[in-house]
Amino acid sequence: MPKFENPVIKELIEKYRRLWALNHAMSLMGWDEETYMPSKGVEERAVATAELRALYQELLLSDQFVSLVERAKAQENLNDYERGVVRVVDRELRIARKVPPSLTYEMAKTSSEAFMAWSEAKRRSDFSAFKPYLQKLIDLNKQMAEKLGYEEVPYDALLDLYEEGLRTRDVKAVFDVLGPGLRGLLDKVVSDGYYTVPSPLEEAKYQEEAMRRVNQRVLELLKFPQDRARLDVSPHPFTTNMGVNDVRITTRYEGFDFKRSLFSVVHEFGHATYELQVDPELAMTPIGSGVSLGVHEGQSRFWENVIGRSRAFASLIKPVLDQELGLTKGISEDDLYRYFATVRPSLIRTEADEVTYNLHILLRFELEQLMINGEVKVDELPEMWNDESEKLIGVRPKNDAEGILQDVHWAHGTIGYFPTYTLGNIVASMMYFAFSSRVGDIYSYVTRGDFDTVKSFLRDLVHKYGATYAPKELLRRQLGEEYNAQRLLDYLSSKYLKH
Known part of the structure; x- marks a missing residue:
């Protein structure tokens, strides 16, 4: 049965295709900029991207398109897919209408300047050079929140930009469980000592060409469709999708500690698989891609952590590592797993393990609320960061580069983004337990290299729906609950307290 039957919705999808085509072009340009574009092409590329974004905004807010959306909203007896189309497009219109172009321009301009200032400040480990830019970006985000509107607190409006429907109270409820739970778990793991022993592989150097072969062979094991996707190299690993049949992922090669490159590949494979398994009937529609950053991160964390950092996966790929890299020949499967x-x-944060990672996010969540509520001065942030790091994680930064300047997010003006990382870890653990109860022991499938069964399960659970359902509704429908932080604690406990 066709997904779209209502004539007004079909007309809306047809008109939307031009917007989709612009996104397709900008995604491809963004991927090219990070991978193969000559360095001197950046100025013209910036102009081209800005012009396309302006054209996109112009088409989105045109009287013809707006009136069509209004007609679609008035339709009755729509099916779930048709309602999803209306929800997604209407949300995009609402945001575009409420945020004036002058504010969007000022945010983009300040972010560009702030990124350069942050880069230099981090290099020199000197927060004072970045401070005025951070102050301005905080002020602009406050303005953004007021323009967007909110029911409870300003930070809600910013969270909603990155995770539809997410509220500060949702995130607080998550960390009320995770904060003490993770601290207690970390103390037990450190006391036990089994997972804390340094591995010589952390410092071992590798040849890039050999690591490239490893990554390609691992992707073959995972059944990465080479005719619909590809792996390239970039300074920072990422995934971008042009459509359901063209998804690009990247990794990087640092020359040591090979798991960094390997797990970047497995992580991005998770993002890519989500996009590749969206129902083909949703292609080129407003609901033809992943629904949110949190749900998307759940897919990548599932593959990276639940599967990739498992004893079964270590055993499966050790022959590949032994043959192509050679560094693992002298160590046991158990030592490889502990590595x-x-x-x-x-x-x-970006180098944090599964147990401590979300404590890094809690630190940022707490500071972001204080920033947006005007409860902290920018001058006070570095010391507060250091104090919270010592209290939550047990380590204190020795300088600004290790502390408040380590992440690029605030330089980009993206306040409200960090909590989606923790949501992703929670979603991954929820999917792990869903697989266990509905299919069986996932590691028996990993041991056999039966990833088709795993991918089919994820497709039917989450992927095929694209953005049909809002994040919370999707989780309720498919997993029976929203962001259940206890699931993450249960998963981590089952993994790290038993060996």
Whole structure:
């Protein structure tokens, strides 16, 4: 039965295709900019991207398109897919109408300047050079929140930009469970010592060409469709999708600690698989891609952590590592697994393990609320960061580069983004338990390399719906609950307290 039958919805989808085509072009341009574009092409690319974004806004807010959306909203007896189309487009229109172009321009301009200032400030480990830009970006985000509107607190409006329907109270409820739970779990894991032993592989150097072969062979094991997707190299690993049949992922090669490159690939594979398994009937429609950052992160964390950092996966790929890389020939499967699943309190979020990672997010969540509520001065942030890091994670930054300057997000003006990382970890654990109860022991499938069964389960659970349902509704429908933080604690406990 066709997904779209209402004539007004069909007309809306047809008109939307031009907007989709612009997004397709901008996605491809963004991917090219991060991978193969000559360095001197950046100025013209910036102009081209800005012009396309302006054209997109012009088409979105045109009287013809707005009136068509209003007609679609008035339709009755729509099916779930048709309602999803209306929800997604109407939300995009609402945001575009409420945020004036002058504010959008000022945010983009300040972010560009702030990124350059942050880069230099981080290099010199000097927060004072970045401070005025952060103050301005906080002020602009406050203005953004007021323009967008909110029912409870200003931070809600910013959270909603990155995770539809997410509220501050939702995130607080998550960390009320995770905060003490993770601290207690971390103390037990450190006391036990099994997962905290440093591995010589952390410092071992590798040849890039050999690691490229490893990554390609691992993707073959995972059944990465080479005719619909590809792997490239970029300074920071990412995934971008042009459509349901063209998804690009990247990794990087640092020359040591090979799991960094490997798990970047497995992580991005999770993002890519979500997009590749959206129902083809939803292609080129407003609901033809993943629904939110949190749900998307759930897919990547599921593959990276639940599957990738497992004993079964270590055993499965050890022959590949032995043959192509050679560094693992002298160690046992158990030592390889512990290298993958190491737990060690550390300063840098992007290098954090499964147990401590969300404590890094809690730190940022607490500071962002204070920033947006005007309850902290920018001058006070570095010391507050250091104090919270010591209290939550047990390590204290020695300088600004290790502390408040380590992440790029605030330089980009993206306040409200960080909590989606923790939501992703929660969603991943919820899917793990769903697989266990509905299919069986997932690691028996990993041991056999039966990833088709795993991917089919995820497709039917989440992927095929694209953005048909809002994030919370999707989780309620398919998993029976929203962001259940206890699931993450249960998953981590089952993994790290039993060996």
